[in-house]
Amino acid sequence: MLQPNVPDSPGGQVSLAPRFWAVVLLTGIGAGLAGGALTLLLYLVQHTAFGYTEATFLIGVERAPWWRRLLVLFLAGLIAGLGWWLLRGPVSRRLGRASGVSASVWSPDGRMRLRRTALDGVLQIVIVGMGASLGREGAPREVAAAIGSRLSELAGLTAEQRRLIIACGAGAGLAAVYDVPFGGALFTLEVLLGSLSLPLVIPAAVTSLLAVCAAWVVIGDRPVYTFPALAPSASVIVFAVVAAPVGGVAAVGFVRLVAWSRRSRPTGWRLPLATTAVFTAIGALAIPFPELLGNGKGPVQLVLDGSGSLGLLVALTVLKPLATAASLRSGASGGLFTPTLATGTLLGATLGIPWAALWPGSAAGAYALVGGAAFLAAALQAPLSTVVLLLELTHAGTGLLVPIALAAVLGTLIARLIEPRSTYTAGLGEAAVGAPDPLPPPSSSEPLDGDRK
Template sequence: MDNSKLISRSLGALCLIAIAIGVLAGIFSWLFRLLIAIIHNAAFLGQFSTQYDANIHTPASYLGWMIIFAPVLGGLVVVFLIRNFAPEAKGHGVPEVMSAIYHKRGLIPGNVSIVKALASAITIGTGGSLGREGPIIQISAALSSFVGRLAKVSVSQRNLLIACGASSGIAATFNAPLGGILFSIELLLVSINSRTVLPVAIAAVISANVGHYLIGDEPAFYIPALFGADTSKGVLISLLAIPLGAIIGLFSMVFIRSIYFAEDLFEKIPVNAYVRHMIGTLLLGAMFYSIYLQFGHYYVQGVGYATIQDTLTNVISHPGFLLFLLAAKVLATGLTIGSGGSGGVFSPSLFLGAVLGALFGNLVTLLFPGSGVNPVVFAVTGMAAMVSGTTSAPLTAAIIVYEMTRDYNAILPIMTAVSVAYALRRHFMKGDIYTLKLNRRGQMIPEELVADLGSHVVINDIASRNIVFLSEQDMTASDKDFACITEGGKVVGVVDLHSSHLDHEVPVQSLKKKHFVVLRPGTTLTAAIAQFYQEKRDIALISRSGNADQDAVIGVISSKHLIDMIGDVTATLR
């Protein structure tokens, strides 16, 4: 794309575009859920229907034992779509969005939305143990990138629109607009201020409202009141959230490593992508059918929301079975995504957190029956802590789960656990489930946002005033930084005397004059660097009039000086 045709739009225009993105993302989230429902009902029930409540266990398939082949057949179609139309659709989606922002100038191919929707819907609908949130984020981000290209916005604004799309996807699928906003703030936005957060917020709120109309305004999970009127156990529960957060922080590392271990393991199998995925999905199908025969439900197939719902209503409470589900979900997710499936890891993280939290809570009640604590509190807290540990988005995790529970009293143990889980995982493992994939490709993602001090440092504060004005017939002295060569009251060239390595006076005409740019006082360090780059110069005059009049020049600055200043600014941030 020709950058000269790109336009930096006003905040008002960006907000209008954000409204459109919010509407489209809400509609696409709804359509994606319908597509999953159609495929799931066809594969498991043998009927065409758009009615599918993921929070209710799927009944026994009409195929009987042959249901183990449903993910295999679906997987063959998924591999075909990904290999032939959009390789970016493979995997869990969010890393590709981050890569587009930080390494691809906000460009996501337009076909990614369609291929990702189809591939992920087939993977999840035929029993793949992945979530729909990652795909919705990538679908909405790809759509936003396309809208940004249509509007011909600048690269930075295109990246902002991608964040709008991602937040919209989260807001619509979870009915959690605040969580959607925080997701972009913590993971996607390159800079954070009112001009960037406002469009994201507008897009998320619009998308959530569209979701209310098309999907419903109920929270993602039904959770009974955790405390009710009795909040006396709040301190005890918050204290217990500390060891729970520590356990989940350590387990989040196990889950992250398991994902990439599975990918590496399947890559080593000396067969083509189709056979590789057939092996993984056949093992998956056999696994969830065996679980059905033994326990009456498939439990680990699909998004796993029904199992999460069971932990949140304490239907599942036996520690041994909870421990089994924990191991089974890690294995099922690894088989699905490691062999080449398409879907998100957000839902598996919620699943594992809910199960591990429920396990912790039920052990507490068994060991201390007089404590009177509700195990469901720990299941809810575990969901947030696991998302925090795996994604490096603790605030997003806390607020999304809070928006699910709608119980303010739960926020204290949740915040405690997410903080501990994130801090512990971050101490032992720098990368998270998203950035580790990019780091393995050699694509680094900033770990934090810092203030752009370069936009507040002005060059007249740092420019050298140790200059001398000379004509070409004069001799120059070595005790100055720069010599401005003048002719008729105008500066026609600049000599960097330090770079000339003078140890005595020499004729000015024997020195090489350098071309320069002219900058006004008040120009920021960031703007000066851009001017140097644009005009291919490495010396600038600082002039009150904005031209090369000798009387208006107040200083000189070189590109080397700017580099030194950047080093000083960077050092202050360490």
């Protein structure tokens, strides 16, 4: 798979330039505070839209009357369409066109516009809070990356350094909202930069750790999913080997669906019509399937708890990725991490029910988590990140480390034999309307310590 060419500093040494590390530190803190603020906005929108207080989002949606689900999604589609029509039209002429994280990391220029990206991020959070089937991590990831880009420009860093800071900021934004410091750093390295070299590892780790610490001040420290510590069993280990190819192939289909959904999306007056129609249709589906609304956190917790009938799981395994792809195709923007994880865990749970009936040996949630590892790793093309992210998201301990790692590695291998793209590179250059097609940057001899030649 092609990766952006971000060179190491001379001799493979870690940069010691003060201005470079000042930007690294400020980007990490900024990512954490921005992620915390956007998370609080998400909670506010969710509670307001569906009228609940103490319960989880899924319970709040389930308790809301059917007409409220339909009305909120209709309004979400209208807000999304009008908002992005303004941002990609009149606003873009004043603030400039948007450029996503992947496109900016690949672009030789490597710049993200802070005000334009912040407006886009707020709009993303609002529609996800209203039930759009998109990930909530997209907004903090992009806003944090734009903060890093702006700080790099103010500090006079090179284009190479700026692109590195953008990637580190994106990983830090993910780390902040999900409380996954090491997973966020590995996401930066494995998914965005495609390298684990020391000059990249240290700034990626520093930004993610600082972001998580800064976010604790705003949103606290608690795991995203509750999951008991389980001991490994022969049943779940063999299941990992058997389910990984299924998850890998299914992930290839999902990646191609994402690539299709990013092509030829509506613009102009067609945009609000498309988003309103698609979101209203998802709202109608949410009447019998409230689990479809939101980024997918509810369904993930559902299957980790071992809940849900086989019929419900099969339906959600099909409908969740379709709802996400339809939202993207309509012209909306948002994250893909949790929708991908939700689809994978639903698939794992669907396969795990008959498997556990034939060979009992572990809790139902273990099979869902293993299936999610295979699917997520294959979709991201990132087995190391996936393993660490799942362990940090669930605080499940190391009891399931072996089957999770097996599933992640095998799923990725199977997927790479068929499709070298990930959800973050599928349709690269098409994700942001009006953004130029990125090109793999040329190699450069510019060092990472800021000493221009």
